[in-house]
Amino acid sequence: MIHAYQLVVLVPYAAALILVAFPGYRVGAIGNVLASAVTFGAGLWLMVGDGQVGEYVIVDEFNIVFIAINTLVGFTTALFSASYIGHEIETGRLSPLYVRFYHAMFQAMMGSMNVALVANNIGVMWVGLELATLITVVMVGLYRTPQAIEAAWKYFILASVGISLAFFGTILIYLAGQPALGEGAPAMTWSLLQAAAAQMDPGILDLAFIFLLIGYGTKVGLAPLHAWLPDAHAEGPTPISAVLSGLLLNVALYALLRFKMLVAGQPQALDPGPIMIVMGLVSLIFAAFMLYQRRDIKRFFAYSSIEHMGLIVFAFGMGGPLANFAGLLHMAMHSLTKSGIFFAVGHIAQAKGTQRFAEITGLSVTHPRLAVAFALAVLAIAGLPPFGVFTSEFLILTTTFAREPWLALLPAFGLLVGFGALLMRLQGTIFGEPVGPAHRVDASSVPMVLHLLLVFAAGIFLPPALVAWFQRAAELLG
Amino acid sequence: MNQAYEISHLLAGAMLVTSFALLYQERIAAVLNAFAAQSITLALAVAWAAWSDHRPDLFITALIALTLKGIIIPLALRRTVERLGIHREVEKVVGVGVALLVGLALTGLAQALVVKVASGTPSHAREALALALAIVLLGFLMMIVRRNAVTQIVGFMSMENGLILAATGARGMPLVVEVSVAFSVLIALFVFAVFVFRIRERFDTIDIEALDRMRGDRR
Numbered sequence: 091m092i093h094a095y096q097l098v099v100l101v102p103y104a105a106a107l108i109l110v111a112f113p114g115y116r117v118g119a120i121g122n123v124l125a126s127a128v129t130f131g132a133g134l135w136l137m138v139g140d141g142q143v144g145e146y147v148i149v150d151e152f153n154i155v156f157i158a159i160n161t162l163v164g165f166t167t168a169l170f171s172a173s174y175i176g177h178e179i180e181t182g183r184l185s186p187l188y189v190r191f192y193h194a195m196f197q198a199m200m201g202s203m204n205v206a207l208v209a210n211n212i213g214v215m216w217v218g219l220e221l222a223t224l225i226t227v228v229m230v231g232l233y234r235t236p237q238a239i240e241a242a243w244k245y246f247i248l249a250s251v252g253i254s255l256a257f258f259g260t261i262l263i264y265l266a267g268q269p270a271l272g273e274g275a276p277a278m279t280w281s282l283l284q285a286a287a288a289q290m291d292p293g294i295l296d297l298a299f300i301f302l303l304i305g306y307g308t309k310v311g312l313a314p315l316h317a318w319l320p321d322a323h324a325e326g327p328t329p330i331s332a333v334l335s336g337l338l339l340n341v342a343l344y345a346l347l348r349f350k351m352l353v354a355g356q357p358q359a360l361d362p363g364p365i366m367i368v369m370g371l372v373s374l375i376f377a378a379f380m381l382y383q384r385r386d387i388k389r390f391f392a393y394s395s396i397e398h399m400g401l402i403v404f405a406f407g408m409g410g411p412l413a414n415f416a417g418l419l420h421m422a423m424h425s426l427t428k429s430g431i432f433f434a435v436g437h438i439a440q441a442k443g444t445q446r447f448a449e450i451t452g453l454s455v456t457h458p459r460l461a462v463a464f465a466l467a468v469l470a471i472a473g474l475p476p477f478g479v480f481t482s483e484f485l486i487l488t489t490t491f492a493r494e495p496w497l498a499l500l501p502a503f504g505l506l507v508g509f510g511a512l513l514m515r516l517q518g519t520i521f522g523e524p525v526g527p528a529h530r531v532d533a534s535s536v537p538m539v540l541h542l543l544l545v546f547a548a549g550i551f552l553p554p555a556l557v558a559w560f561q562r563a564a565e566l567l568g
Numbered sequence: 569m570n571q572a573y574e575i576s577h578l579l580a581g582a583m584l585v586t587s588f589a590l591l592y593q594e595r596i597a598a599v600l601n602a603f604a605a606q607s608i609t610l611a612l613a614v615a616w617a618a619w620s621d622h623r624p625d626l627f628i629t630a631l632i633a634l635t636l637k638g639i640i641i642p643l644a645l646r647r648t649v650e651r652l653g654i655h656r657e658v659e660k661v662v663g664v665g666v667a668l669l670v671g672l673a674l675t676g677l678a679q680a681l682v683v684k685v686a687s688g689t690p691s692h693a694r695e696a697l698a699l700a701l702a703i704v705l706l707g708f709l710m711m712i713v714r715r716n717a718v719t720q721i722v723g724f725m726s727m728e729n730g731l732i733l734a735a736t737g738a739r740g741m742p743l744v745v746e747v748s749v750a751f752s753v754l755i756a757l758f759v760f761a762v763f764v765f766r767i768r769e770r771f772d773t774i775d776i777e778a779l780d781r782m783r784g785d786r787r
Contacts, residue, residue, distance in 0.1 A: 213743035217750055224757060247720065250754060251711065254727055257747065258704060261734050264741050265689065265697070273740025293685035 094139050095149050095208045097132035098157060101125055102201030106194045115179060115189040119172035122193045126161075126168035129200065133161030137559075143281050148210035151562040155418060156344050157207050159425050163336045164200045166537040170433045171196070171329035173534035177440055178327065183233055192232060192327070199225040199333070203341045210280050212260050215345055216253070222338060223249045223309065230326035241321035248308060248318040256305025256345075262298035263352070266290040280348060287355025295352075295359040302349045303365065309342030311396050312403060313373040320384075323392035324445065328436035331388055335395040336429035340421060343399065347406060347567060354568050366407030367497075373400030374504040381511035387435055387445050390515060391428065394471060397508050398424045404501055405486045406567070412489045414564035420482035423545060427471045427479055430541030434464040437531050437538070438519070444526065447515060452524030460531065461520050463538055470545050472512040473505060478548030572620040573692040579613035580699040580733060584675070587706040590726055591671050592664045596649050596718055599658060600642045603722045607637035610729045617736045626736060629748040633732065636752055637725060644759055645718055661713045670713075671706050678702040696737035703730030721758050728755070 105125030109118050137158055142149040175192065178184045184192070199222050206218030227249065231242030260278075267277035270289040276282050283290075308315040323331045350362045377397035384390035402424065405417030435445075437460050442450050453461040470477035483505065490498035586606035593599045611634035618626035660667075682698035689697075707727025711720050728751050735744045 211743075213747065217743075217746065220750055220754070224754065227757075243717075246758070247711070247724070250724060250758075251708065251727070254704070254724075254731055257731055258701070258734060261731070261738050261741065265686070265693070265738050268738070268740070269689075275742045277740075278742060291686065291689065293687060294689070297681065297685045 093142070094132050094135040095142060095147055098129060098136065098161065098204045099201055099208065101129045101132060102197040102204065106197035106201065109197060110191065110194040113186070113190060115175065115186050115193075118190055118193040119175060122196055123165075123168045123172050125197055126165040126200065129204075130161040130165040133157050144210065145275065145279060146211050146214060147208050148281055149208060150566060151559060152347075152566045153207050153344065155422070155560065155563050156340060157204065159340065159422055160200070160203055160207060160337050163333070163425055163429050166433075166540060167329050167332050167336075167429060168196065169534065170332070170436065170537040171327075173532060174329060174436050174440075175327070177532050184327075188232060192229065195225050195229055196329075196333075199229070203337060206341050207344060211275070211278050212263060212280055212283070212348075213278050215280075215348070216257055216260055219256075219306075219309065219341060219345060220253050222341065223253060226322070226326075226330065226334060226338060229330045230322045232327055232330075233325065235325070238325040241318075241325035245318040245322040248315070252305045252308025252315065254305070255301050255308075259298045259301030259305055259349075262294050262301060263349070266294040266298060280352070284352055284355055287352055288357070290356050290359075292356050292358035292360075295356055299349060299353045299360065299362060302346065303362075303369075306342045306346040306349075307369065310339055310346065310403065311373070311399050312369045313376045313396065313400070316373065316377075316396050319396060320389045320392040323395070324386050324388040328388070328432055328439065331392070331435075332429040332432035335392065335432060336425040339395065339399055340425060343402065343421070350406070351566070351568060363407045363409050366403050368407075370400045370402070370404030370407055371500050371504070373397070374404060374501060375400075375507070378504045378508035378511065381508055382514075385447055387438065387447055387450060387515075387519075388432070389445075390447070390511075391431055391435065394508065394512070395424075395428055397504065398428070398471075401483070401486065401501060401505070408486075408490060408493070409568065410489070410493075411561065411564050413486065414567040415560050416482055416485035416489060418560050418563055418567075420479070420486060423478040423482050423548060424471075426541045426548075427467060427477070427545050430538050430545070431464075431467045431471060433533075433535075433538040433541070434460065434467050437533055437535070438464065440533060441529050441531050442526055443529060447518060449526045450519045451522040452520075454520045456524045456528040457531065459535075463535065463542065465516060465520055466542055467538070468512055468516045470542065472509050476546065476549040478545045481549055481552070572616075576613060576616055576620070576737075577692075577695060577699070579609055579616060580696060580703075580737075582609045583613065583729065583733065584699055584702055584706075587703050587726060587730075588668065588671055590710055590722065591667045591706065591713075594658060596658055596716075597646060599719060599722055600646050600649075603726060604638050604642040606726060606729055607633055607642075610733060611638055613733060614736050621739065623740075625745050628745050629732065629736070632748055632752055633729075637729070637755070641725070641755065641759060645721070649718060658714060658719055659716050661715055667709065667713050671709055674705040674709060675702040678705055693737065693739070697734060700730045700734035700737060703727070703733060706730075721755075724758065725755055 109121050112118055136154055175189055202218050202221035206215050209215040227242050227246045230245055231238050264277050267283045270286040271277040271282055311319040353359050353362050374397050377393045380393045402417050402421050405413050439445050441457055470479055473479050473483045487498055487502055583606055586602055589602040611630045614626055614630040678701040679698045686694050704727050707723050710723030732748055735741055
């Protein structure tokens with residue numbers, strides 16, 4: 091009997107091996123889409139199946155939410171990249187050989203992220219995240235321009251340091267769990283550790299959480315550990331920017347939240363809440379101000395991702411069923427909207443042949459349909475109704491107002507500052523005199539429209555089954 | 569039993585000394601020698617743990633540390649430095665004196681922190697952890713105060729030596745071997761980045777300062 095959680099991991103890895111063997115980028119692109127579709131199917135199957143807690147595997151309501159988003163966005167990004175990557179070959183930015191490896195690495199990256207998501211062993215979780223990080227480093231440097239290599243090097247150094255610190259935190263968790271659970275694998279199994287959290291040494295747990303917060307926080311892109319994120323987003327291929335923002339940041343956050351649940355089980359250990367609130371707010375407000383100085387469109391939306399990850403970490407830091415619910419919802423909405431925006435940005439970059447704001451003007455004249463889609467996506471991420479991002483931001487702010495009225499002013503302020511920057515840039519790109527070239531766009535707009543529709547639907551009506559699901563996940567988070 | 573801990577502490581202490589030695593070298597060749605010495609000491613420490621704790625799988629980790637980090641990578645990096653003809657001097661952000669003082673403070677911090685925090689654990693495990701944490705922090709310091717691709721790699725690898733030491737010090741921790749292999753992949757990629765991407769070919773230097781000028785925003 092094969093299980094859905096096995097498929098979620100094995101299909102991408104098998105696909106990676108097969109894709110590496112196939113020359114011809116068109117076949118590779120189709121294979122990439124097919125494999126992602128099967129993985130998405132397995133992710134859906136996971137949602138209807140029962141939970142599972144084994145020695146190495148855990149499937150509960152909490153991580154199914156993440157796996158569902160992961161496989162869905164993986165699938166739509168594969169669709170987008172299939173139509174996008176042909177253009178990169180035509181313009182000579184990539185050679186067919188590179189595209190072949192690109193497809194294989196895409197699948198390997200999806201598989202590694204899913205390993206990190208289903209792992210019940212904190213060591214295996216770490217290995218999954220490390221592999222996913224390494225693969226994205228190579229992908230960011232794919233164009234081999236000086237800028238791309240610089241971005242990849244910076245990402246490499248910062249991510250490796252982050253991941254090393256997270257590993258030290260993992261060792262400390264093992265040491266804390268050892269007296270209660272004995273030597274060997276049990277003291278690294280997350281579900282057993284959580285059950286025994288009350289007997290763990292609070293001092294070691296504190297130290298471990300600090301290391302894990304800094305380590306995985308680097309990967310989440312929390313300020314002041316965010317320096318790699320804008321460069322990595324700006325210089326890599328656009329589908330990879332979509333996956334970085336929409337998925338990899340979430341997976342790192344997932345790891346952090348698992349450890350937060352662990353630490354919360356020991357009342358004498360430090361309270362992770364206030365630290366996460368402060369880090370979230372710093373990222374949110376800092377990134378909102380940084381938005382004004384960006385001249386590169388992908389860099390701009392990378393800072394917007396830092397802003398939203400800050401808001402999500404803030405929500406989880408507040409804790410409690412309602413704030414956790416809002417945080418999970420916002421994470422899902424941000425993933426869908428931001429990857430949709432990067433698809434639109436990919437279109438724009440192909441249409442104008444540049445990523446600089448100064449050279450992207452008057453889209454409504456030259457590419458009216460693209461302009462409408464891009465405007466809707468930007469308004470959605472800015473948090474305007476009726477899109478789903480509005481719902482989740484509204485929930486985060488109202489729960490904070492109900493509990494800590496003064497504290498709620500800060501995220502509201504940060505969001506307003508970010509809102510201004512988004513509107514300013516939107517106006518510049520959509521209206522005004524068109525300058526520069528206006529190429530035809532070959533990339534498929536289906537993924538972009540699909541994401542927008544999903545975010546729109548979530549803003550109008552959240553199915554009760556989905557709400558119940560998110561509520562159960564929020565309760566698990568405590 | 570006590571003797572076993574004394575020997576492992578001796579080896580860990582020797583690693584800490586080489587961490588300090590890494591900080592005050594003036595030439596890149598000397599940095600690589602000090603790093604090779606640290607990796608060989610790590611291999612001895614891991615092998616000792618494998619023998620005294622009866623965990624034969626750890627011998628693999630020791631072997632990786634000895635061959636890859638003790639011999640192959642230092643030699644490969646030395647050849648790169650010679651072939652590229654880059655500055656043989658270590659470029660410093662802060663002077664040797666300041667770096668050593670900060671290093672001393674970090675070591676003290678590691679000791680104080682671990683002794684205070686982990687008061688419940690047995691003393692031998694606590695001391696091993698404190699030494700490993702100090703080595704990790706010193707590697708981190710080296711990455712910050714030495715601005716050159718080769719010395720940054722060495723700083724990272726020395727940090728990683730501390731991590732492997734901590735993992736072997738945690739008795740019975742599974743996956744140590746797997747993780748040391750995963751780390752080796754990471755390091756191989758680091759060296760690969762310097763070699764194959766030939767950062768110098770594009771920048772005429774492997775000084776990280778020059779890379780900073782390539783930020784997309786400043787185009």
